[in-house]
Amino acid sequence: MLKYLAIECEGARPALLELLARQSVRLAGQSPRAALEARRAVRAGVGRRLAPGSGRQSISMRSKSRTVGARNCARRHLSDAYLTGVDFAGEGVGEETTVRQLLERTVLNVLRPLRLMGRALVLLDALYGDGPVLDQLESYREAPAYVIGAQKLTRAQTTMRDLPESVWRDTGAQPRRGWAASGVAQAWLAMRAVESQTADGLSALEKRGRAVLELRGGAKPICALRCAHPNAHAPLAPGF
Amino acid sequence: MTSKAGLALVHTLMRSTRLLSDARRILPARKDPTQGFPAALVLSTLIHGLLSGGRGLSATEALREDEPLLKLLGVERAPRPRRWSTC
Numbered sequence: 189m190l191k192y193l194a195i196e197c198e199g200a201r202p203a204l205l206e207l208l209a210r211q212s213v214r215l216a217g218q219s220p221r222a223a224l225e226a227r228r229a230v231r232a233g234v235g236r237r238l239a240p241g242s243g244r245q246s247i248s249m250r251s252k253s254r255t256v257g258a259r260n261c262a263r264r265h266l267s268d269a270y271l272t273g274v275d276f277a278g279e280g281v282g283e284e285t286t287v288r289q290l291l292e293r294t295v296l297n298v299l300r301p302l303r304l305m306g307r308a309l310v311l312l313d314a315l316y317g318d319g320p321v322l323d324q325l326e327s328y329r330e331a332p333a334y335v336i337g338a339q340k341l342t343r344a345q346t347t348m349r350d351l352p353e354s355v356w357r358d359t360g361a362q363p364r365r366g367w368a369a370s371g372v373a374q375a376w377l378a379m380r381a382v383e384s385q386t387a388d389g390l391s392a393l394e395k396r397g398r399a400v401l402e403l404r405g406g407a408k409p410i411c412a413l414r415c416a417h418p419n420a421h422a423p424l425a426p427g428f
Numbered sequence: 429m430t431s432k433a434g435l436a437l438v439h440t441l442m443r444s445t446r447l448l449s450d451a452r453r454i455l456p457a458r459k460d461p462t463q464g465f466p467a468a469l470v471l472s473t474l475i476h477g478l479l480s481g482g483r484g485l486s487a488t489e490a491l492r493e494d495e496p497l498l499k500l501l502g503v504e505r506a507p508r509p510r511r512w513s514t515c
Contacts, residue, residue: 199456200455200456200467203454203455203456204455206454207447207450207451207454207455210446210450210454211445211447211450214445214446215445
């Protein structure tokens with residue numbers, strides 16, 4: 189539809205995004221509040237369409253009854269949740285920029301009108317785990333909780349490797365992921381210069397005192413930054 | 429008779445969420461308004477076509493041949509997939 193409108197109409201892209209946001213507000217607004225929340229948090233996740241190199245991004249809210257794993261994430265977003273935005277990264281525009289714009293639109297046009305911002309738990313994978321995204325998330329006055337993949341932070345990998353065995357909690361084999369064994373540990377990530385290269389040169393995480401690094405080990409380690417506001421009981425999503 | 433009468437429920441949902449009226453109001457007019465179908469009509473027929481098992485832009489083809497369904501949905505004609513071929 190986006191492609192058709194781009195060819196046939198002027199200014200179709202922002203109009204279609206506005207239409208999508210209005211529909212999300214209407215549908216979510218008619219849903220019971222409890223159905224939108226899981227563990228007292230409304231999850232807002234970003235996914236990338238599976239077609240490689242398409243640069244298409246979507247952001248959606250999930251309903252309580254659904255659990256979304258990393259696999260087929262975008263497809264499930266389209267079928268199981270309220271899709272609040274979908275866009276193509278234009279020529280010369282990076283995926284991170286597109287995601288930040290989608291996030292901003294979702295906050296302004298969907299989450300705030302529905303008064304869900306205070307309950308929001310933003311889920312982003314490691315591709316978007318950089319300083320500008322963190323800065324944007326923390327600029328919102330409602331201080332939404334977030335879980336962001338930390339694969340891009342080399343310091344996270346080092347920290348995980350150096351953790352003593354005693355802090356790891358065994359979570360057993362996970363055959364679906366091809367893991368013979370897995371475990372979970374939490375650690376504070378303290379560093380002077382996180383890879384975000386923030387303008388003031390300070391560590392992004394030093395400014396974020398509540399950020400917790402939660403790590404899951406398997407054949408391929410997975411790390412995530414977690415920042416939860418005090419009243420949103422928000423453990424890591426099953427996908428992490 | 430139509431085997432896709434269930435789409436009437438989808439149409440009812442679209443009306444209750446004001447999708448079509450919003451689309452008519454928000455989506456911009458075609459560059460050449462004398463040609464082709466309005467964007468809101470393309471949107472609705474594409475949604476119905478995809479939900480009835482169609483794939484891609486050719487999803488509207490099944491609707492074109494189903495006159496009872498078009499009557500049920502209050503649509504005179506559905507866009508021809510060939511019309512989309514440049515997309």
